[in-house]
Amino acid sequence: MSSKVPRNFRLLEELEKGEKGQGAEACSLGLDDGDDIMMSNWNGTILGPPHSVHENRIYSVKLHCDENYPDVPPSVQFISRVNLPCVDQNTGQVIPTQLTCLAQWKRDYTMEHVLVELRRSMAHPSNRKLPQAPEGSTY
Amino acid sequence: MSSSETPSKDAPPPYPSDSADSSSADKAQDADDETISFTVKSIADTKIPMTINPFISVADLKQKLAEPSSIPADRQRLIYSGRVLKDDQTVASYKIQNGHTVHLVKGAASTASAARGSVGGSSASTSAAGAAGGSSSGGAPTPQLPSMAAGTGMNPLSRLTNHIPLPSADMFGPDGGMGPPPDPEQVLGMMESPEVRASMNALLQNPALLDSLIQSNPMLQAMGPEARRMMQSEEFRRMMTDPGIFRQMTQMQRAMGVGPFGRGMFGGAGGAGGAGAFPAPGVTDQTPADQQQQGQNEQAAGNAGGAAGQNPGMPMNPFAALFNPLGGANPMGTPPAAGAGGAAGNPPLNPFMFLNPALFGGAQPPTPGQAQTPSGGDQAAASGLGTPPGGQQQQNPFNPFMPPGLDLNQLQNMMQVLGMAPGGAGGAFGAPAAAPDNRPPEEIYADQLRQLNDMGFFDFDRNVTALRRSGGSVQGAVEYLLSNL
Numbered sequence: 001m002s003s004k005v006p007r008n009f010r011l012l013e014e015l016e017k018g019e020k021g022q023g024a025e026a027c028s029l030g031l032d033d034g035d036d037i038m039m040s041n042w043n044g045t046i047l048g049p050p051h052s053v054h055e056n057r058i059y060s061v062k063l064h065c066d067e068n069y070p071d072v073p074p075s076v077q078f079i080s081r082v083n084l085p086c087v088d089q090n091t092g093q094v095i096p097t098q099l100t101c102l103a104q105w106k107r108d109y110t111m112e113h114v115l116v117e118l119r120r121s122m123a124h125p126s127n128r129k130l131p132q133a134p135e136g137s138t139y
Numbered sequence: 140m141s142s143s144e145t146p147s148k149d150a151p152p153p154y155p156s157d158s159a160d161s162s163s164a165d166k167a168q169d170a171d172d173e174t175i176s177f178t179v180k181s182i183a184d185t186k187i188p189m190t191i192n193p194f195i196s197v198a199d200l201k202q203k204l205a206e207p208s209s210i211p212a213d214r215q216r217l218i219y220s221g222r223v224l225k226d227d228q229t230v231a232s233y234k235i236q237n238g239h240t241v242h243l244v245k246g247a248a249s250t251a252s253a254a255r256g257s258v259g260g261s262s263a264s265t266s267a268a269g270a271a272g273g274s275s276s277g278g279a280p281t282p283q284l285p286s287m288a289a290g291t292g293m294n295p296l297s298r299l300t301n302h303i304p305l306p307s308a309d310m311f312g313p314d315g316g317m318g319p320p321p322d323p324e325q326v327l328g329m330m331e332s333p334e335v336r337a338s339m340n341a342l343l344q345n346p347a348l349l350d351s352l353i354q355s356n357p358m359l360q361a362m363g364p365e366a367r368r369m370m371q372s373e374e375f376r377r378m379m380t381d382p383g384i385f386r387q388m389t390q391m392q393r394a395m396g397v398g399p400f401g402r403g404m405f406g407g408a409g410g411a412g413g414a415g416a417f418p419a420p421g422v423t424d425q426t427p428a429d430q431q432q433q434g435q436n437e438q439a440a441g442n443a444g445g446a447a448g449q450n451p452g453m454p455m456n457p458f459a460a461l462f463n464p465l466g467g468a469n470p471m472g473t474p475p476a477a478g479a480g481g482a483a484g485n486p487p488l489n490p491f492m493f494l495n496p497a498l499f500g501g502a503q504p505p506t507p508g509q510a511q512t513p514s515g516g517d518q519a520a521a522s523g524l525g526t527p528p529g530g531q532q533q534q535n536p537f538n539p540f541m542p543p544g545l546d547l548n549q550l551q552n553m554m555q556v557l558g559m560a561p562g563g564a565g566g567a568f569g570a571p572a573a574a575p576d577n578r579p580p581e582e583i584y585a586d587q588l589r590q591l592n593d594m595g596f597f598d599f600d601r602n603v604t605a606l607r608r609s610g611g612s613v614q615g616a617v618e619y620l621l622s623n624l
Contacts, residue, residue, distance in 0.1 A: 021240025030220020
């Protein structure tokens with residue numbers, strides 16, 4: 001790569017994509033606090049994939065991009081309770097080693113990548129039937 | 140707030156209402172300046188442009204969206220910037236800006252209105268499913284946006300079979316039950332086996348299974364609570380598992396000179412009448428996935444049980460899965476099918492008998508070559524379920540299974556679900572029959588035809604054909620129309 005996109009430019013790009021709805025259909029992304037000039041804390045939603053227990057559910061996650069983002073992956077925490085192997089059942093934290101895109105983070109991955117991958121793991125045959133807490137329960 | 144001080148000049152200390160007025164007036168003023176325009180992106184990429192006063196509540200916004208999105212407000216979920224918008228907040232609090240996009244998805248009805256939601260859902264599908272005789276739904280058919288659940292290829296039973304012991308497929312022999320249909324004696328023996336009965340009972344007792352059966356089939360949904368009540372009734376269950384009833388039916392067929400499975404009918408002219416006239420349960424099962432079995436269809440056509448058994452992989456037919464364990468012979472499905480064949484073919488063995496609308500009324504008689512409809516799941520499920528009424532018409536051996544609340548209208552619903560005309564089979568025997576559904580197709584399928592028209596299918600005859608083949612399911616009809624361009 002000839003030039004590195006600086007952190008804030010990258011985040012602004014992701015913000016615009018999230019707000020204008022240009023991202024993946026089933027995921028949404030936005031700043032937690034629109035006035036935060038560091039753009040560290042983000043909210044994401046994941047629509048449960050069809051043909052799974054997650055169908056028709058909406059999962060909220062918090063993402064945190066520290067100052068080294070996007071050289072390091074964001075930390076991701078579920079707000080809505082979800083039963084997935086890659087999610088710590090006590091805190092809702094996504095365990096980075098359990099989610100491929102976090103474990104093998106690349107600089108051009110975005111938060112949307114993470115959300116999409118989380119959604120994919122919900123739809124994964126081994127996960128889509130996992131018993132889930134009632135909708136609306138949170139960590 | 141300067142506004143709270145200004146009134147002191149020209150008015151006595153304001154009543155609370157006054158201050159509220161002035162502040163809301165202020166807000167209104169602000170709003171005039173700050174009307175925001177954004178896009179609401181609904182499912183299937185529908186975009187709804189919205190220009191609103193940002194100070195209305197999210198609940199109000201949902202009301203505004205209910206019509207253009209055709210999703211009732213209580214089922215709308217709005218997502219902006221990674222957040223789910225809450226009903227009691229104002230739109231402004233989410234800082235939605237001009238040109239931004241809010242996502243709209245259809246969620247489950249909120250708990251408070253869950254009951255209402257489900258009733259609404261079932262009435263909606265009633266109109267979609269073409270509504271059984273007489274009960275014309277008043278509401279205009281709304282173009283139903285696909286919910287996130289769209290695509291119902293999921294086998295609702297797959298997760299149930301994990302913990303219910305089912306007889307292994309080995310019992311069908313090396314060919315997996317594809318061989319000649321077991322003779323009724325065998326089937327009887329099987330039904331008498333306690334294991335089979337136990338597992339049938341377990342299956343039918345499992346409310347989750349019933350739910351998924353009902354939900355997976357729009358026609359059963361359309362029947363609303365009745366379907367559930369019926370399937371849960373002791374009598375129904377007993378009937379599904381009682382070898383005695385099965386024996387009765389085989390005897391009856393023998394008496395009619397039809398082979399135990401109606402096989403004798405299928406070689407010659409009677410074959411057309413027998414096999415083709417009625418969508419024998421299971422025959423319509425042939426989804427494209429079952430291509431390799433097509434060679435068997437001709438033979439299997441009249442053999443409902445055989446057909447049901449021959450679709451081990453049926454992705455959409457919940458009942459096929461349910462009955463598979465019974466060894467290729469759908470004990471309840473078979474007899475009525477054969478009986479129906481007898482009804483159609485028996486008198487003068489006229490293969491075209493079934494074309495006589497007066498005799499068959501609103502039956503959807505696929506012509507012999509039409510055995511494969513894309514929406515087989517619906518019909519097959521319905522026929523597996525619905526066979527009892529068919530039998531009921533012929534002999535009334537099943538009266539006890541009818542729950543007390545199931546009146547004639549519901550029976551008729553059931554028949555429609557079945558794809559049999561009320562009075563079709565029964566009429567041939569001179570048995571007391573419900574009034575035949577003699578309405579012209581444009582009346583029976585008014586709602587569905589309108590929907591098809593809206594979708595751009597203008598050929599009336601083809602639409603009717605498609606709807607008949609799909610048993611009134613718009614989705615099935617569309618699939619048929621698209622695959623037979």
